[in-house]
Amino acid sequence: MIQRAIPIARYWWSYRYFVRSAIRNDLRARYARSKLGLLWALVQPLAMVLIYTLILSHLLSAKLPETSTVYAYPIYLMSGMLGWTLFSEALMRGLGIFVEQGELIKKVAFPRALLPVIAFGSATINGAALLSMMLAVFLFLGHWPDIHYLWLPGLIALALWLGLSIGLLFGLMNVFFRDIHQAVPVVLQFLFWLTPIVYALSMLPPEYHGYFAWNPVAKLTAAFQDVILYQRNPAEWHLVLLGSIAMVFTILSAGLYLRVKHELADHL
Amino acid sequence: MSVLINVENLGKAFRTYPSASQRIRSWLGLRTKGVQDVWVLRHLNFQVFAGEAVGLVGENGAGKSTLLKMIAGTLAPTEGKVELLGDVRAILELGMGFNGEFTGRENARHGLSMMGLSAEEAEALLPEVEAFAEVGDYFDRPLRTYSSGMQMRVTFAVATARRPQVLIVDEALAVGDAYFQHKSFEKIREMQQAGTTLLIVSHDRGAIQRICDRVILLENGQISREGDPEVIMDYYNAMLANKGNQKHSVQSEQLEDGRVATTSGTGEATIQRVSLYSAETGEPIEIATVGQALELRVDLHIHEAIDQLVVGYVIKDRLRQDVFGTNTHHLDQVLDNLEPGQTLDYRFRFDCNLGEGSYSFSVAAHADDTHVRHNYHWKDLACTFEVVNANKKRFLGVAWVPPTLAIEHSTTTTGEAP
Numbered sequence: 001m002i003q004r005a006i007p008i009a010r011y012w013w014s015y016r017y018f019v020r021s022a023i024r025n026d027l028r029a030r031y032a033r034s035k036l037g038l039l040w041a042l043v044q045p046l047a048m049v050l051i052y053t054l055i056l057s058h059l060l061s062a063k064l065p066e067t068s069t070v071y072a073y074p075i076y077l078m079s080g081m082l083g084w085t086l087f088s089e090a091l092m093r094g095l096g097i098f099v100e101q102g103e104l105i106k107k108v109a110f111p112r113a114l115l116p117v118i119a120f121g122s123a124t125i126n127g128a129a130l131l132s133m134m135l136a137v138f139l140f141l142g143h144w145p146d147i148h149y150l151w152l153p154g155l156i157a158l159a160l161w162l163g164l165s166i167g168l169l170f171g172l173m174n175v176f177f178r179d180i181h182q183a184v185p186v187v188l189q190f191l192f193w194l195t196p197i198v199y200a201l202s203m204l205p206p207e208y209h210g211y212f213a214w215n216p217v218a219k220l221t222a223a224f225q226d227v228i229l230y231q232r233n234p235a236e237w238h239l240v241l242l243g244s245i246a247m248v249f250t251i252l253s254a255g256l257y258l259r260v261k262h263e264l265a266d267h268l
Numbered sequence: 269m270s271v272l273i274n275v276e277n278l279g280k281a282f283r284t285y286p287s288a289s290q291r292i293r294s295w296l297g298l299r300t301k302g303v304q305d306v307w308v309l310r311h312l313n314f315q316v317f318a319g320e321a322v323g324l325v326g327e328n329g330a331g332k333s334t335l336l337k338m339i340a341g342t343l344a345p346t347e348g349k350v351e352l353l354g355d356v357r358a359i360l361e362l363g364m365g366f367n368g369e370f371t372g373r374e375n376a377r378h379g380l381s382m383m384g385l386s387a388e389e390a391e392a393l394l395p396e397v398e399a400f401a402e403v404g405d406y407f408d409r410p411l412r413t414y415s416s417g418m419q420m421r422v423t424f425a426v427a428t429a430r431r432p433q434v435l436i437v438d439e440a441l442a443v444g445d446a447y448f449q450h451k452s453f454e455k456i457r458e459m460q461q462a463g464t465t466l467l468i469v470s471h472d473r474g475a476i477q478r479i480c481d482r483v484i485l486l487e488n489g490q491i492s493r494e495g496d497p498e499v500i501m502d503y504y505n506a507m508l509a510n511k512g513n514q515k516h517s518v519q520s521e522q523l524e525d526g527r528v529a530t531t532s533g534t535g536e537a538t539i540q541r542v543s544l545y546s547a548e549t550g551e552p553i554e555i556a557t558v559g560q561a562l563e564l565r566v567d568l569h570i571h572e573a574i575d576q577l578v579v580g581y582v583i584k585d586r587l588r589q590d591v592f593g594t595n596t597h598h599l600d601q602v603l604d605n606l607e608p609g610q611t612l613d614y615r616f617r618f619d620c621n622l623g624e625g626s627y628s629f630s631v632a633a634h635a636d637d638t639h640v641r642h643n644y645h646w647k648d649l650a651c652t653f654e655v656v657n658a659n660k661k662r663f664l665g666v667a668w669v670p671p672t673l674a675i676e677h678s679t680t681t682t683g684e685a686p
Contacts, residue, residue, distance in 0.1 A: 256295055
């Protein structure tokens with residue numbers, strides 16, 4: 001086992017410049033020929049936050065418990081959005097990666113396992129950019145960071161891992177059943193509204209609270225809200241649960257990949 | 269010689285499932301029914317040795333590209349295995365996953381990284397890539413502004429920037445202008461001389477014969493023949509000429525000098541004898557001098573009634589490249605409605621305006637102006653002869669094209685006007 005693993009690892013390691021170059025190209029390709037470049041990554045979630053804040057903040061701010069700042073609602077919204085955006089973007093990256101990179105997979109022999117690494121790398125950089133811009137907005141609103149922000153790198157990695165592992169599984173299936181790529185965004189839209197991001201769980205009648213326990217993404221966004229807005233530790237067992245789910249999807253994706261890899265290029 | 273590529277019982281099937289549910293069952297490891305494998309290639313066994321150049325020929329759909337992709341590693345075999353002992357570079361198609369928004373330089377840099385090079389190695393190779401591609405200022409412009417020929421130049425320059433142990437080329441030589449085709453061909457030869465093993469798919473007979481030591485003919489997903497490029501290419505051409513004709517047969521026969529002559533045809537008319545004579549003396553000859561008047565005699569026998577008969581020949585050089593060919597259609601002497609039992613004696617007269625060397629005649633009897641349809645009989649190496657230069661000044665090449673020369677002297681005056 002180890003005897004086989006070492007040359008494979010060395011082979012992958014020889015492609016480290018490729019990974020770097022691919023991540024750089026990926027980021028540049030997203031905003032090629034646009035003047036504002038990476039700023040656009042922030043515009044969409046911020047626009048959404050602005051809309052909800054303007055429409056809903058006066059109705060809802062009074063109902064957000066345990067908060068001291070007057071900007072509690074926009075910060076609540078933005079921290080939830082940060083977790084959601086990282087998760088859903090990573091999921092969509094994983095979903096599209098095989099079909100988008102189809103030409104490359106068909107034409108060039110390189111370690112395929114590096115594709116998710118590249119996706120994770122570019123999603124991390126995007127996520128970090130999004131986070132730093134949101135932090136700038138928080139500072140502007142007078143909401144200062146504290147020690148609990150140290151959770152953020154770990155939470156970001158967890159959100160990306162969870163999204164990517166789920167995305168990869170459906171991405172592999174999508175090579176064979178292209179409907180999946182159309183269906184997933186619809187499901188995500190439902191999931192977004194089933195997750196307390198725009199509203200708080202405390203605003204809903206208590207009898208519905210039980211259903212939200214079944215939504216793991218709600219645990220993810222809650223962790224972001226805990227750390228950023230409430231400035232407290234997230235529930236550890238939630239993080240363990242999310243990590244376990246991500247692990248299960250990673251194993252399922254790897255298992256499905258091994259089963260379909262000999263057919264993959266034929267269907268791209 | 270050491271083996272660089274070892275192909276063992278290799279097969280590729282495209283698997284079709286009767287329904288989505290059957291495919292999902294296969295993912296879950298459950299029993300499936302109605303799964304059909306369409307085999308594109310099967311039971312392939314061959315080896316390629318270090319420094320060898322192997323050509324791969326076959327009709328469209330014979331599985332050439334699939335085989336190359338499996339060796340290059342972009343397609344996974346369904347059964348059997350490909351073993352590679354060395355680094356492989358493949359020029360399979362245009363592009364290498366290049367991005368049209370990025371400049372040629374950026375794409376080249378990324379393309380080099382895709383070969384597993386480090387940043388420093390890639391940076392060091394870039395000037396060479398730029399120089400070889402010869403796209404000028406375009407190298408720093410987005411790839412989407414390139415013509416397909418320019419994209420090909422960059423692709424080829426990147427793929428050959430560092431000499432690999434095995435180079436796989438799939439028809440890539442057919443893209444681009446004549447200048448770059450020639451240049452890339454030279455580059456491939458250079459690599460070959462430096463020890464690179466080549467695996468080439470091409471429909472260009474000349475290219476195959478100039479480069480390859482061995483040719484593998486693929487037919488219906490299997491290796492049907494393998495061996496000397498001339499022999500296999502003759503056989504392949506004969507096979508192509510008579511596609512879809514049931515009566516048709518192809519034979520290869522070993523001549524006394526060890527060469528292999530291919531004959532084929534449906535047999536309504538057969539070429540009995542092909543011989544070369546001096547047109548002046550009428551004596552049979554094997555050695556002709558440059559410019560000598562010659563006569564090629566072709567004796568034919570008619571076995572079955574045929575509507576139309578065209579007889580043609582091609583003079584080929586030592587490498588079996590066509591030097592000159594014509595037939596009775598082009599000479600306006602097509603014969604119609606021939607009866608069984610007739611014997612015909614064709615005499616073609618011409619001046620031997622050929623350079624020194626060894627030549628052969630391929631002779632064919634067929635119904636139309638080309639031998640592709642209704643080939644009655646076709647004989648490669650039907651007659652061979654030698655050309656020597658006995659009474660002309662020394663010259664180069666396969667053709668005797670003597671010029672007359674005029675040189676004009678004139679003096680350009682410079683300085684002040686008178």
